[in-house]
Amino acid sequence: MHSAGPTKPVLYVTYAALMGLLGLSAWAAYWPIGQLWNFAIALLIAAIKTALVFFIFMQLRYQRGLIRVFAAAGFFWLAIAGILTFSDYITRGALF
Amino acid sequence: MSLLVTPPEIETPMPSYLESGHTVRSWLLTLDHKRIGLLYMAAITFFFTIAAIAAALMRIELLTPQGDLVTSDMYNRLFTVHGVLMVWFFLIPSIPSALGNFVIPMMIGARDVAFPRLNLFSWYLFMAGGLLALYSILGGGVDTGWTFYTPYSSTYSNSHVMAMAVGVFIAGFSSIATGLNFIVTIHKLRAPGMTWSRLPLFLWSLYATSLILVLATPVLAITLVLITLERVFGVGIFDPKLGGDPLLFQHLFWFYSHPAVYIMILPGMGVVSETMAVFSRKPVFGYRVVAASSLAIAILGFLVWGHHMFVSGQSVYAGVVFSLLSFLVAVPSAIKVFSWTATLYRGQISFETPLIYSLGFIGLFTIGGLTGLFLAALPVDVHVHDTYFVVAHFHYIMVGGMVLAYMGGVHYWWPKISGRLYHEWTARIAAIITFIGFNLTFFPQFVLGYLGMPRRYHMYPEQFQTLNVLSTAGASILGVGYALPLFYLGWSFFYGRKAGPNPWGATGLEWQTASPAPEHNFETTPVVTTGPYAYPEGNDMP
């Protein structure tokens, strides 16, 4: 199960990428491209960072399917909660 | 056809779990899943009793149209106590934490659950939560209803909301711990040869229940934190003065609380599956479909919560979507009812007490489920929302379904738990009394609700009195039905006829070991070579 895992070089490269992405998001926050785009870029960068942490630091890349399913389940269920709740708010006053 | 390679014929040298230690410490610090199951059983019986007393007071008040026994405020506190204790301190832990803890490791051929210390800790969490709830009750209770709607619960109520909310919050972590333990146990500790397609359906149901426990309960937890913060700091995100939306609370609350009702009913369905097979001496019809339905109920159950909010201010579009999804979630439940019925067909039926409870379940759950479909229809809900129709609907499922299933499960596994047999005719009569009392209590409530009597009111117009009197009369009969098992089961524990390893002649690994269960469940790890309901009467495997 943990027969494989990240090596030291992999960890350092991942860390460098994380810090680079942090710098990018800190800088991108000041780009005058409209609030919506700022938000989208910031979230995208956060998602990539999280994916790096999940797959390398938390070793999801080296795990079997069962663990990956449970890792995904939390996000999937949160998405259900968020999307259905949000669908109420964006449709209030919309149709009737 | 035996499920063991060589079943030992001699007296097992392993002491039973009841004999391995007689001190208080050996019970309160136990790591044995069977003892922990009994600790839970004792605890939930205690909370059930308090909640039942609250219900009795409510029903006595409702004998007369005037509010003469208690004040409005007191009545509010009574129905809140009844709801909070019944939902979180009886129904949710009942089959999972009491029976499930006891049975699951034995059913899969394991010595214990995956994390025994976490299991014990979960009981202490449950007791801590319960103690806080008791403290809240003794301090005067809460008057918000078990649903804690904002802004009343977060801002205006002068009752002990925080203590109750924190108590439920802590008990919620007990649920999560139990669900986590069961998921890992079922994935990792199955005996050799126990593939997923050989799992008894009780385990499929409990697995589905555990998924809901771990995915839904955290949202309840954060919601309770939020109303507690709002009470402590005087401001919060549900506060309209700040631009907050009280309906957001309802979204978050019902995201948990609707799946919670499936936490409550799925284990009961599991018990029914087991008893149908044993007492028809046939495999459950459509094993794969029933197993898949358990998972489908768990998943679909997360998509329907808005049907509690049709008239709260939710958008009409969202209402339509939730209504449609609510129709859909009835399908797997219906499939199960058909499967159980088909299991009975051409079976060798013996009307033991567990089967009587299960048959009651099928009928009453069906009525409850059908009325749920009525409520899922938007125009009908507009008419009967917050009336006794809703109250009757969920009591048909929770009491007519779940409580009956719990009683059936307790009776079914009683020989394994106590090593004794209860007096069969007394038990059958108690089951029938319960069935009659239940219907007399709750069927009139469907009519009352349709005629317009609102719920959570202790005064009502004169014309509703007859039906209310019938309902209260039924409640007193139901009370007898509930009380009787306490006496004859308790009596049998000490004086009942000793049971052998398998008094029902059932398949299932838990019946291949001594009664009461040995301390470490099995002398040697069983090896499974057949499917779950391999009755030798010539019936084909599913």
Added chain:
Amino acid sequence: MSDILLEPPPSPFVDAKQHSEANHLGMWVFLATEILFFGGLFSAYTVYRWSTPEAFAQGSGHLEYWIGTVNTAVLLTSSLFVALADLAVKRDDRRWVTLHLAAAWLLGALFLALKAYEYNQKYLDHLVPGPNFDPHGGAPQVQLFMFLYFAMTGLHAVHMLFGLGALLWLLWLNHRGRVSSHRADAVAVVGLYWHFVDCVWIFLYPLLYLVAR
């Protein structure tokens, strides 16, 4: 007799591999629950940001950008050290396990210290929701943003505290020689928790600090 005071407790597992797999699965299931626990707050954030974007921009403007950014870097670095500690465990290097875990702990403590400083600043600026709140010329919904800010970072900080406690426990276990390549689960599983708490912050940073710059 199965008693919690028995050491070691009788195990229901067949072998160490099964036990290790169960430990990992258990922690991942727990992390799924944590996603939903924080998720309620994220849902509330989403709804209110969508409905009152200006108030959220104003609220975010009151936060110290540099503290948020430095804290993110601090946590990412502490995660690196925890990952390095896990590698050290696998090669039975007890000394480096201690050093890496201690470094992670110190960075975590630094994070909380910066947070405490930040909270104090907010308190002095009357930005704590409640009777003393001053919206600084903004809409009343700024108080909503600040409430979410305190709730989300506060809940995160509570998790950090548990994490710091867990790291201390690991340091103690390692000191007693109970961590090795054959008993690597404790570090691995606490590591999963620590990384997860880091990921929560990775999302909190842009949602709270980068709304309107």
